[in-house]
């Protein structure tokens with residue numbers, strides 16, 4: 096179990112959701128969520144596969160349709176054009192060009208973000224070199240992306256997201272499929288990015304032991320929020336030893352509450 100000192104959260108939140116609801120196809124996949132994501136901290140979005148983590152992230156970065164309620168990101172409505180350069184988003188599918196090297200991939204995206212010759216080219220070179228170093232791929236900078244392992248390709252995507260020095264990083268299951276050493280190294284990187292650059296990180300996972308590495312947690316199940324708290328407060332509140340046990344406790348409580356609600360509806364059912 097890990098205890099992480101929580102930095103002060105006096106500033107307005109990086110993300111603020113009020114009654115956030117999202118409909119996808121015939122289903123309501125997020126139901127009236129209310130939560131905040133504090134600035135400069137790592138907030139973990141955890142819950143089982145299909146509970147709505149990616150949908151919530153897509154809503155935050157402005158790529159999700161049929162979003163209702165209020166969703167403010169860095170003080171603006173989610174999806175506002177002014178937010179584009181302030182958010183880095185890494186999806187589950189690494190978005191890199193296989194026929195380019197790691198450095199060429201980064202050069203390409205850097206040129207889109209910061210076009211021009213002279214000083215811009217110099218700046219780009221520095222940013223690209225730093226981003227490759229951040230994700231520990233310097234020794235593979237000249238390797239074709241198509242020849243990299245899955246974990247290395249994910250790290251190229253992360254490097255792309257780091258290029259513009261975003262204020263908010265949204266990472267959709269960045270450690271899935273990685274070995275324990277790489278997972279630990281990535282989490283150390285997330286912590287140094289948050290601590291040294293003041294970047295806010297919203298990171299999803301369905302691996303509960305990763306919850307212990309976050310400053311705050313949003314625990315989700317079936318499109319609803321079970322908890323919005325620190326790992327320590329969650330463990331204390333549920334009298335459990337781990338976040339996984341706390342999560343299971345909250346799931347059981349939610350199931351019991353919905354059973355009670357449906358049995359009292361049946362017993363007080365409206366007359367026919």
Ligand SMILES: Nc1ncnc2c1ncn2[C@@H]1O[C@H](COP(=O)(O)OP(=O)(O)OP(=O)(O)O)[C@@H](O)[C@H]1O
Pocket residue numbers: 119120121122124142143144145146147148149150151301
């Ligand atoms: N294009 C779509 N049309 C209709 N429903 C969708 C679509 N994409 C996802 N869903 C549904 O929305 C719900 C939430 O999906 P989402 O991808 O947000 O979950 P998740 O928690 O990120 O899952 P995972 O951990 O497996 O990535 C799921 O029930 C899924 O079936």
